[in-house]
Amino acid sequence: MDDWKNRLVEEYHQLKERWEKLKNHNNYKEIAERLDVCHCPESLEERKQERKCRVRADLLRDQQHVMGEYLHILELRAELEGIEL
Numbered sequence: 163m164d165d166w167k168n169r170l171v172e173e174y175h176q177l178k179e180r181w182e183k184l185k186n187h188n189n190y191k192e193i194a195e196r197l198d199v200c201h202c203p204e205s206l207e208e209r210k211q212e213r214k215c216r217v218r219a220d221l222l223r224d225q226q227h228v229m230g231e232y233l234h235i236l237e238l239r240a241e242l243e244g245i246e247l
Contacts, residue, residue, distance in 0.1 A: 167243065175247075184229065
């Protein structure tokens with residue numbers, strides 16, 4: 163197999179592993195958020211911290227989405243070139 167094909171396969175598997183770990187993390191966080199729906203921050207500092215946590219979670223979900231799109235592109239390229247992933 164050509165070097166570039168080997169790199170594509172390696173990149174795919176590395177990205178897929180990272181995507182799955184991030185997905186598991188995001189799923190865990192989402193479940194935790196849903197279970198803690200009754201928590202109401204009392205102080206301004208608690209509200210700031212909660213907002214910061216939500217922004218972090220949103221960014222991680224965005225990152226997971228983009229990584230998933232990139233995985234899909236790699237899958238399409240592999241299919242086009244007849245590369246077994």
